[in-house]
Amino acid sequence: MTVTTPRRPRLIGFTLVELLVVIAIIGVLVALLLPAVQAAREAARNSQCKNSLKQIGLAMLNFESAKKEFPAGGWGFRWMGDPDAGTGPRQPGGWVYQVAPYIEQAGVTHIGGGTKGQVKYDALAAQRAVVVPMFYCPSRRPADAMPSVEMCFNAGNPETEARTDYAANGGARYVSTAAGPPPNNDFTDCVGGFPNCAWTQSNDTINAFTGVVTARLGAKLRQFSDGSSNTFMVGEKYVPEAFYNNVSYRPIVVGSPNAGDDNPGDNSSMYQGYDQDTVRWPSGEIDNNGIASGNLPLRDSQYGANPQTYAGGGHQSMGSAHAGGVNLVYADGSVHAIAFDVGPLVWNGLADRQDGNVAQ
Template sequence: MRLAQFRSRLAFTLIELLVVIAIIAILIGLLLPAVQKVREAAARMSCTNNMKQVGLAAMNYESSYGILPPGVNLSPNATNGANAGYVSGPPYAGPYTGVLVYLLPYVEQQNTFNLIPQSYMTLNTTQGAWAYNTPPYSSDGNHTGYGFVPAYTQIKTYLCPSDSAQTTSPGSGIVDAYWTGPGYIEIDYVYDGSFFNNQWGSGWGRTNYIGSGGYLGAAQSSFQGIYDANSQTKIVAITDGTSNTIAFGESLFGTAKGTRDFVCTWFGAGTMPSAWGLSSSPDWYQFSSRHTGIVNFAFGDGSVRPITLSANYTMFVYASAMNDGNVIDFSQLGQ
C-alpha cells in the first residue's frame, strides 16, 4: 500500500499577502489617532506642570521679596552707546530683562542665574540691552552681540512640549525683547540666525510662556495686569483675587499656520496683552498654543487652567486684569 504524502505550504499567495497588508494598514489607521491623542494629552499635562512651576516660582519670589518680579526691566537710564542701531538711547535701550529671568532660582536654574551680571537685574540701571552688549557683534549695521552666555541655556520648564517649532529657526526673527507698553506692544528681534552662519542668536534658549500685561499695559489702568514694565506688584494690589487673575500664559509668539515668523527667547519674554483675545489662527501678538482648542494659563495663586479659543472676549479681558472689579463667569471661559 502506497502512503500519500502531504507537504506543508511555506509561503503566502500574493492575494493573502495583500489582505494581510490591508488589515495592518487599517489597524494602523485606527490606532494612530488614539496614539496621537495620548501623546498630546501627555504633552498638555507636561505643559500644565511647567506653567505650574512658573506660577509657584513667582509666588516664592514674592515670599522672598514682598513683591512680584517686574514684567520687564526697561530702564530710562540704559544706553547701548555705539553697540546698537535705533535702540542706542533711553528709554528703549534696555536691558530688556524679562520676568522669567527673575524666576530662574525658583525653577532650579540657580547656576544660570549666577552667570547673569547684576546690572541686568537692577531697575533704573544704566545697563544696555542684553542682546546688544556682548561681542562678537553682527556685521549688518545693527551691531547685535551674540556672545551673552546665559541666554543660550535651554530651559525645559519654559518650553511647551507640544510646540515642535520652538526648536527650529523661524522665517523672520528671534525675539530678544517683548513687552506690553502703555497702549502698544514693543518687540525687538534679530533675523534668523542662519543668515549669519548660525551664530546670531540662533542658539538662544526659547520659551512658550510670558507674563500677563492686562488689556494693553498700564495706560489701560482699569484693566491693568499683574506684570508691567518695571512693575513691583504686591499681592494685596490684586484686589480681584489671585485665583481670578491671569499671571502667565502660553504663546507661540508667531503665526500658527504656514511658515513660523517669530519665536521668543526666555530672557526677553516680558508681558503680553489680552486686547486681541484668543484665536484659532493666532499671530505674534496673541496668547496661543499647539493644544487642541485651548491655551493654558497660570493664575496668580499658582493654579493652571485652560481657556478655550471660543472663550467670551470680555470675560477673558476681565480675567487678565488684577483690579478692575468685574465678576468673571468662568463658564464663559470654558471652565
C-alpha cells in the same frame, strides 16, 4: 501485487487572497489605533505643558512672597538681565530673568556679576543662550536655542539664544513696548543713571496697567481685588507654526532695523526686558455689531490670511498648539485650560485683576 501511489505531503500556508485579506485587516487596525496613539501622546505633552506652567506659577508666587510684588517686566527689548541690578524697577532684564533663581536657574542671574564695560557686555551674551526646557511646550517645539538676530544694549550677540513659549499677563490694556533707554558707556545703566532714563512709556500709562507684569513694574498680590483665583499670571503665547523653528523669512542681517520684524513675538532671548516675546495683553470685547474682538486666545497659525505672519496683532495674544485651548496658571497657583471660543468679556476679566468681573 498492489501498487500504492505515495501520497503527497499536504502543503500548509496562505493563499495570495488570504494574505491580502490579512494585510488589509492589519492596515485597518493600524488606522484605527493611530489616532488613539497620537491622542495619548498629545495628552502626555499637554500634561507636561501644564506641569511646566505650574512650576513657573509657583516661582512667581515665591518671588512675590519674598519681594512683596511680582517681578517687573524690565526696561525694553534691547536690554538683558543685569546680575548687579537686583530686582524691581532697577532691573533691566525681564520677569523670566528675575524668577530664574526660583526655578533652580540661579546660575543665569550670576553670569557677568561684578564686572563692567566690555567684559560684562561679552559675558551677558552667554546669558542670552541658556535654554531652560521648562519654558518650552512639547506640543509646539523641542527645547532648542534659535539663531540670535536682535542686537542688545548691554549684551553681545551669541550665535543662538533661548526662547519661551510662555508669556506673562500684561493686562487687558496694551502698554507699548520699546527698545528701552540708551545705555551709558559702561553698559551697566541708562544715560543719566536710573531713574533718570529716557523712558518711552509714560508713568501714567504704566501705572494704569491691570495685569501682573508691565514695563519696570510688577503687581502686588494685594492689588488683586478680583481674587487670585480669578486672574491669571502666565500662559501660553501665540506663535505661528511657520516660526516654530524659524526666526525670520527675510534675509537676516544682525542689527539691521528689520531683523526678525516678521516674527515680532518670538525673535529674542527670553531674558530680555519688556516686550511681546515675554508679555502678552489678553483682552476681549464685543463691538456694536455683536462681533467678538480684541486679543482673544488663538490656535497656532489660525490668525490672519498668512500663517507666516502675526498680521493684525497676533503677537499680542495668548495661544497654543493644543486643539482644546490655551493653558494658564492663575495667581492662586492653579492651572486651567481655557477654550479658544471663550467669551470675550470672560477673557477680559481673567486678564484684569481689578475690574470686578469674576468668571464663573
